[in-house]
Amino acid sequence: MSFITLKNIHKSYINGKRELHVLRGINLDIDKGKMVGIVGASGAGKSTLLHILGTLDHPSRGELRYNEQNLFSLNNRKLANFRNQKIGFVFQFHHLLPEFTALENVIMPILISRSNYQTAEKRAKELLEQVGLKGREHHKPGELSGGEQQRVAIARSLANNPELLLADEPTGNLDSKTSEKIFQVIHQINQERHLTIVLVTHNEKLGGRADCCLTIVDGTLQSI
Numbered sequence: 001m002s003f004i005t006l007k008n009i010h011k012s013y014i015n016g017k018r019e020l021h022v023l024r025g026i027n028l029d030i031d032k033g034k035m036v037g038i039v040g041a042s043g044a045g046k047s048t049l050l051h052i053l054g055t056l057d058h059p060s061r062g063e064l065r066y067n068e069q070n071l072f073s074l075n076n077r078k079l080a081n082f083r084n085q086k087i088g089f090v091f092q093f094h095h096l097l098p099e100f101t102a103l104e105n106v107i108m109p110i111l112i113s114r115s116n117y118q119t120a121e122k123r124a125k126e127l128l129e130q131v132g133l134k135g136r137e138h139h140k141p142g143e144l145s146g147g148e149q150q151r152v153a154i155a156r157s158l159a160n161n162p163e164l165l166l167a168d169e170p171t172g173n174l175d176s177k178t179s180e181k182i183f184q185v186i187h188q189i190n191q192e193r194h195l196t197i198v199l200v201t202h203n204e205k206l207g208g209r210a211d212c213c214l215t216i217v218d219g220t221l222q223s224i
């Protein structure tokens with residue numbers, strides 16, 4: 001039994017009178033603790049696939065199973081609860097709140113989900129240390145480099161201890177040296193926490209260093 005299974009996923013977008021059939025039968029099994037890389041040309045459907053995996057979007061047809069549970073059979077409220085508890089997201093642009101410090105940006109989702117301030121602060125500090133930001137906790141995003149901002153976003157994505165981390169072009173906005181460092185942070189999280197990770201990137205070199213690497217061609221997944 002796989003941890004996560006995508007079964008014959010199709011996704012079409014309707015633009016006016018035209019239908020754009022982006023995903024055309026995606027099948028994928030992901031075992032717990034694995035890191036999967038997904039690469040592919042711009043517009044191939046990588047983000048579309050990641051949004052479906054993260055239940056942010058529904059497929060036109062097909063199934064997403066998570067520990068054998070058919071997620072798209074849940075109602076929207078249950079699906080949102082599931083997403084908040086189980087899935088962490090990192091995007092190309094970090095979407096940090098500019099008025100708040102790194103620490104506050106990480107504390108917030110912990111506070112929202114449970115815990116008192118002290119517990120949340122302790123956990124946020126540990127997460128920031130894990131991504132290599134010890135000593136930078138009180139800087140606001142504008143006072144941090146692009147790579148450091150992305151580290152904060154990674155720490156924030158781990159705030160609620162997700163079972164699955166989805167990263168959409170997390171290095172897309174960074175130079176190659178910084179990209180390498182961010183990849184290492186993500187890889188280390190995978191190794192140390194045995195956290196299941198799907199990393200979408202147009203950087204084939206980085207994607208190729210995941211446990212398995214797939215590419216989207218003509219709406220289907222192929223191994224590379």
Ligand SMILES: Nc1ncnc2c1ncn2[C@@H]1O[C@H](COP(=O)(O)OP(=O)(O)O)[C@@H](O)[C@H]1O
Pocket residue numbers: 013014015020022040041042043044045046047048049
């Ligand atoms: N909400 C949407 N409405 C219409 N078309 C979309 C929408 N989202 C994505 N697309 C189109 O679907 C295709 C795949 O997009 P996307 O998944 O973002 O590709 P990638 O992440 O691989 O660059 C593109 O042609 C894009 O323009």
Ligand SMILES: [Mg+2]
Pocket residue numbers: 046047048168169
């Ligand atoms: Mg994309």
